[in-house]
Amino acid sequence: MKNIVLAAAIATALSSVPMGAFAASPNSDVAQIREQLEGLMKRVDKLEQENTELKQENEALKATDEKLQANDDYLKTEARGLRKETAQQAVEVAKTKGTDWASKVAITGDMRYRYEYISDDTLSSPTGVPAADRYRDRIRARLAVTAKPTDNITVGIGMTTTEGSDPRSGNQSLKDVFTKKAFDLDLAYFDWKFASWGNLIGGKMKQPFVKPGQSLFWDNDITPEGLALGFQSGMFFGTAYNYWLLENSGAENTRTADTMLHGAQLGMRLPMGSASSLMLEAHYYDLSAAQGRAAVYNNNSNNNTFDTIVVSGVNTTVLRYDYEVISVGAEFSTLFGALPFTVWAEGAQNQDVSDEDTAWGVGFLFGKASNNRTWEAGVGYQKVEKDALYAQLIDSDFAGGFSDNEGFVFRGAYTPVKNWTLNATYFLNKRNAELANSGLQTDVDYDRLQLDFNVKF
Structure with missing residues (x-):
């Protein structure tokens, strides 16, 4: 990738120099071209480095996203379990309270029907x-x-x-x-x-x-x-x-x-x-x-x-x-x-x-x-x-x-x-x-x- 970019840069630089320029002052033109090529190579290196860093950041973000997704699925599963457990505990608490109340309170009574005869x-x-x-x-x-x-x-x-x-x-x-x-x-x-x-x-x-x-x-x-x-x-x-x-x-x-x-x-x-x-x-x-x-x-x-x-x-x-x-x-x-x-x-x-x-x-x-x-x-x-x-x-x-x-x-x-x-x-x-x-x-x-x-x- 880097070589392709460099060849394209050289071709572009050469095409921008008139042919007569090589004959008039060949040494100065070559130096100028070399300087341009070195600048382009530095830019290509920088771009390559930035591209590598972006790839690494992207991989890190992707891993983080996968981890967050896994955590989200885990939390959803845990929430469903907690809701079920809470409901079961609420039922047990209600049973316990009901049993406790029943053990402390007693209701009793009686009813009598009487026929009565009195001689006084x-x-x-x-x-x-x-x-x-x-x-x-x-x-x-x-x-x-x-x-x-x-x-x-x-x-x-x-x-x-x-x-x-x-x-x-x-x-x-x-x-x-x-x-x-x-x-x-x-x-x-x-x-x-x-x-x-x-x-x-x-x-x-x-x-x-x-x-x-x-x-x-x-x-x-x-x-x-x-x-x-x-x-x-x-x-x-x-x-x-x-x-x-x-x-x-x-x-x-x-x-x-x-x-x-x-x-x-x-x-x-x-x-x-x-x-x-x-x-x-x-x-x-x-x-x-x-x-x-x-x-x-x-x-x-x-x-x-x-x-x-x-x-x-x-x-x-x-x-x-x-x-x-x-x-x-x-x-x-x-x-x-x-x-x-x-x-x-x-x-x-x-x-x-x-x-x-x-x-x-x-x-x-x-x-x-x-x-x-x-x-x-x-x-x-x-x-x-x-x-x-x-x-x-x-x-x-x-x-x-x-x-x-x-x-x-x-x-x-x-x-x-x-x-x-x-x-x-x-x-x-x-x-x-x-x-x-x-x-x-x-x-x-x-x-x-x-x-x-x-x-x-």
């Missing part, structure tokens, strides 16, 4: 004629959510049907031309397990203390409000609580002390062989700042002794006594073959009165209606004198929820499949069993039959 000889119509027997259908629905925001704290919120916000009942009678039924707050509490042996509960809570067998000294539907401290260590257990019943405020010259319920329980569970155990407990509560005040709920003493005073021109029923109640209970559990058997007994006495101050109960339960095709049957007997217990806490079905009662309760249940139970309960009671200083007849019969269809989830 203490009731009379406005004309003094004995009231007719009562027949009614009732429903109860409950829904509760419990969550564990931390490993040692549980929070619970529960709702229940109710009729008139009765603290001892979640039932709603079927009536009033299909009207909507109230669904009220039943539980709102925290349970802080601050140590392996102890926990603190605050809010509107389930009853934190232990009751022997089928005890009726406390109604099962009551959800007390306040603070409770519990402990469990080996075979020992206990609870101390401080509950608010009324909060009062007013002028300094008025009575503003809050009506409260203070109490404590201590107990133990003793193993007796491989399949038997004995539970013993002692319980004390004090109804403070209630004496001389209107009964807490619905101005009804529920047969506790009361006085009538005039408040702002209105006759008002007030409690005559305080209620400082000590109770003890025992429960023995064992097996008859494969069937559970429990027998229990309890007694209580109000320390603030000297008469009509004692309550006691006994009973047994054979079997346990819990799993598929299981059943249970039991009998209990109870006697509660007029001022032995604060009557607004006792079972609302036995003798209609009034003190000064005695009688039997017969129970039976069958579970055809798990979470579905059929119950039958019959109360054969007497009201006003030892009623004094009134014109009502004593030993008045009170009968109550309940047939329940229960489903829980």
